[in-house]
Amino acid sequence: MIYISPSILASNFAILGEQVAAAQAGGANMIHVDVMDGVFVPNISFGFPIIKSLSAHFSIPLDVHLMIDDPDRYVELACTSGADFLTVHIERLADPKKTLQKIRALGAHPSLTISPKTPVQSVFPYINYADMILIMTVEPGFGGQHIIPETLEKVTCLREETERRGLRGYKIEVDGGIRAENIKSAVDAGANVIVTGSAVFGEPDIPGAIKRLREAAQQ
Numbered sequence: 001m002i003y004i005s006p007s008i009l010a011s012n013f014a015i016l017g018e019q020v021a022a023a024q025a026g027g028a029n030m031i032h033v034d035v036m037d038g039v040f041v042p043n044i045s046f047g048f049p050i051i052k053s054l055s056a057h058f059s060i061p062l063d064v065h066l067m068i069d070d071p072d073r074y075v076e077l078a079c080t081s082g083a084d085f086l087t088v089h090i091e092r093l094a095d096p097k098k099t100l101q102k103i104r105a106l107g108a109h110p111s112l113t114i115s116p117k118t119p120v121q122s123v124f125p126y127i128n129y130a131d132m133i134l135i136m137t138v139e140p141g142f143g144g145q146h147i148i149p150e151t152l153e154k155v156t157c158l159r160e161e162t163e164r165r166g167l168r169g170y171k172i173e174v175d176g177g178i179r180a181e182n183i184k185s186a187v188d189a190g191a192n193v194i195v196t197g198s199a200v201f202g203e204p205d206i207p208g209a210i211k212r213l214r215e216a217a218q219q
Contacts, residue, residue: 002217003193004210005030005063005173009045010197016050019201020058026207027214030063030085032175032195035078037068040092041140048074048081055082063087063195065113065175067140072099079106087111087134087173090122100129111173115140120154124161131171132193133158137186138176147177152189159190180216187217 006028011019020031031054036045045067054062061084066074071088078086086108093099096112103110112123113134123133135154138145155172162170173193174186183194196213203209 001169001192002187002214003029003171004200004213005032005193005195006200006206006210007032007034007175007195007197008050008201009034011201017057019206020054020060022206023200023210024058024060026210028060028200028210030061030193031058032063032065032197033083034065034067035074036140039069040089041067048077051078051081051083061085063173063193065134068092072102075099075102076106079103079108083108085109085111085132087113087132089113089115089140090126091115091118096126097129100126104129111171113173113175114154116148116151120157123158127162127165127167127170132173133171134173134175134193134195135191136176137174137178140176145177147182147186151176152186152191155186155189155191180212183213183217184219 006023034045036043038044063085064083065087086103090096100110109131111132112126112130115136137147137151171193172191174191175195178194178196179199200209
């Protein structure tokens with residue numbers, strides 16, 4: 001199964017609720033929420049009140065990505081605000097296993113991510129503690145970037161490792177530069193959770209954009 005997780009980083013914040021409703025009605029599986037602090041990444045997005053508001057008004061799961069310098073400090077707040085999946089960067093964790101276990105204990109699905117320069121093997125010891133691994137396919141911090149092709153090799157390597165462990169269907173997410181023109185290459189590499197921003201929220205017909213992505217992924 002392919003999961004589509006449109007990123008609200010590319011949404012029109014003046015009509016955010018309308019666009020999320022359109023994505024939910026159009027068959028999106030999750031809504032991706034990037035929390036940026038201007039420290040770990042050179043950009044500032046939005047915080048936990050947005051997550052709380054979305055959680056209160058929509059049934060679609062929230063796929064929250066903490067692009068922040070000290071994720072451990074905010075894990076509990078993210079979970080209690082309504083994160084269903086909570087992704088943290090291995091590059092900023094003192095004890096990844098402990099953080100992932102805390103996320104699970106708080107009732108969310110723990111997820112671990114790496115930036116493009118981080119070796120994929122760094123997440124291998126934590127696969128069984130996470131419900132999803134996110135491979136960043138662009139440098140984190142800004143939407144609208146072009147995919148870094150070499151990052152898909154990491155996806156393939158990770159998929160091979162999860163298959164070797166008998167974890168069929170394990171969620172491997174990709175985020176950055178994914179559009180209808182290249183979604184098939186990400187799926188063929190082994191990704192089954194697709195984050196895409198402008199390819200959904202930048203289109204006038206949001207349900208139609210999601211449909212086109214699914215069709216392109218299955219070609």
